[in-house]
Amino acid sequence: MLLDKIKETTAFLEEKGMTKPEFGLILGSGLGDLADDIDEAIVVDYSEIPNWGESTVVGHAGKLVYGKLSGRYVLALQGRFHFYEGNPLETVTFPVRIMKALGCQGVIVTNAAGGIGYGPGTLMTITDHINMTGENPLIGPNLEEFGPRFPDMSDAYTKAYREVAHKVAKNLGMTLENGVYLGVAGPTYETPAEIRAYKLMGAHAVGMSTVPEVIVATHSGLKVLGISAITNYAAGFQSELNHDEVVEVTTRIKDQFKNLIKSILVEL
Ligand code: HPA
Numbered sequence: 001m002l003l004d005k006i007k008e009t010t011a012f013l014e015e016k017g018m019t020k021p022e023f024g025l026i027l028g029s030g031l032g033d034l035a036d037d038i039d040e041a042i043v044v045d046y047s048e049i050p051n052w053g054e055s056t057v058v059g060h061a062g063k064l065v066y067g068k069l070s071g072r073y074v075l076a077l078q079g080r081f082h083f084y085e086g087n088p089l090e091t092v093t094f095p096v097r098i099m100k101a102l103g104c105q106g107v108i109v110t111n112a113a114g115g116i117g118y119g120p121g122t123l124m125t126i127t128d129h130i131n132m133t134g135e136n137p138l139i140g141p142n143l144e145e146f147g148p149r150f151p152d153m154s155d156a157y158t159k160a161y162r163e164v165a166h167k168v169a170k171n172l173g174m175t176l177e178n179g180v181y182l183g184v185a186g187p188t189y190e191t192p193a194e195i196r197a198y199k200l201m202g203a204h205a206v207g208m209s210t211v212p213e214v215i216v217a218t219h220s221g222l223k224v225l226g227i228s229a230i231t232n233y234a235a236g237f238q239s240e241l242n243h244d245e246v247v248e249v250t251t252r253i254k255d256q257f258k259n260l261i262k263s264i265l266v267e268l
Helices: 002-015 032-037 089-101 159-172 192-201 211-219 243-267
Strands: 023-026 039-045 063-069 072-078 106-115 123-131 177-183 205-207 223-233
Touching (some): 032 072, 072 089, 072 243, 106 211, 106 243, 123 159, 123 243, 159 243, 205 223, 211 223, 223 243
Parallel strands (some): 023 106, 106 223, 123 177
Antiparallel strands (some): 039 063, 063 072, 106 205
8 A cells, every 4th residue: 555655655755864854856857967066965765765666767776865955855856757657656756755745845856848938948836737747646546644635736836945946046146937747648749730839728838747746745734836948939839849959958058957946945
């Protein structure tokens, strides 16, 4: 049962010394090396953790890193699980359950996304999302210990956290936009017709992650800050899409991005 797995994994990680995280960090494509800046780090390979998924990220073992970042205790996922890799959503969102069980008050979720309107290099706080994955990680028996059967998604992306993010960005002289993230299953990029439809639906960014994790975070009462790094114009707004461009743009902006997250952590 899921609850038994959560208890087993929580006990294992507490035993490793991961005892009092305040914030969970879920780091998106190309943004994972923020975890390298964590002080007093306790690092555990995903392969050692009971009930944990297997990372398929090329050239990346997949590590859970606990320690201090900007003076706050964080639990960071270096390598997240995606639905398109074939992981069940229970696996994709299991780390969020563990963040809650270990005592986190909030999670910072980051991703690379295609821009609908916004262009490459834009950083955007997520104000809300549209779930187009066709799935929901809460389907199945409800974990009453964590939250209700029918969670309210009205305020999934915590307003107070967004306000902090904007204040910090302003102090750093950085431009930070706001927008709605539309989550798809992937792994194909969207068609131009899909993007035209998503634009009409009110989306500003599209990507293949985040939505399942935020649903589970909201279910268990975790506060959420979501930030998208726009790496390309979505399909139809530029001539072609490829992963190399996503990597190239995240590499270019990651120092700025890391600086923003670290400065936000001080203020949360
Ligand atoms: N679509 C979906 N996911 C993405 C994109 C995109 O254009 N860019 C980066 N991740």
